[in-house]
Every structure is written in structure tokens, then in C-alpha cells.
Amino acid sequence: MKSYVITDNISTLVGMQLAGVEGELISKATSFNTIFDKVTKDEEIGILMIAPKLIEQNQKKVDEFRFNQAVPLIVEIPGSDEYASNRNKIAETIQKAVNISV
Secondary structure (H helix, E strand, C coil): EEEEECCCEEEEHHHHHHCEEEEECCCCCCHHHHHHHHHHHHHEEEEEECCCHHHHCCHHHHHHHHHHHHCEEEEEEECHHHHHHHHHHHHHHHHHHHHCCC
């Protein structure tokens, strides 16, 4: 099974391509829905990595697929600009769960 990445961040795409993962850069000219439909129909793709912002913008479509299909597995892959904000969210969740400052 292959992995594939859909992102709006050129650095993420280049990094994944250097690691041997094919992908697509979503811009104003390209449609997320078109790329998503094409990739999810490809039986060779087992893991589909998508930028969090794109998942957020297309939440209904992504959730519908996640709940009705097992393959490909859809995971969020934050870019460098999103990593810091995700780290803070994790720390906040831990702090709320165990009531300590992280």
C-alpha cells in the first residue's frame, strides 16, 4: 500500500516527496474535492495524509468518508506553521485532564 499527501503547504509537499510519498498541492486553481475523490478511489493508497486546514474546510466530506470507508486511513499532517499551535492544544488538553501545568 502507498501513502499520499494532500496539502496547501509547499514545504510539506516537498518534504513528503523527498521521503518518497506522492502528493498534491491544493491551491486556488485546484479543487480539494476533485483530488480527494481521485485519491480515495485509488485502491493502491492505504494512508491519506491531509493538512489540518484542508480537513477543517472540508470537514463534512472527510468525516463522511472516515465513517463509511476503512481504506485509505485519513490522518492529519500539520505543516511547520501548524505544528506549534497543535503542540499548544495538546498541552491544554493534558492540563485540563490532569489539572497540572505542562
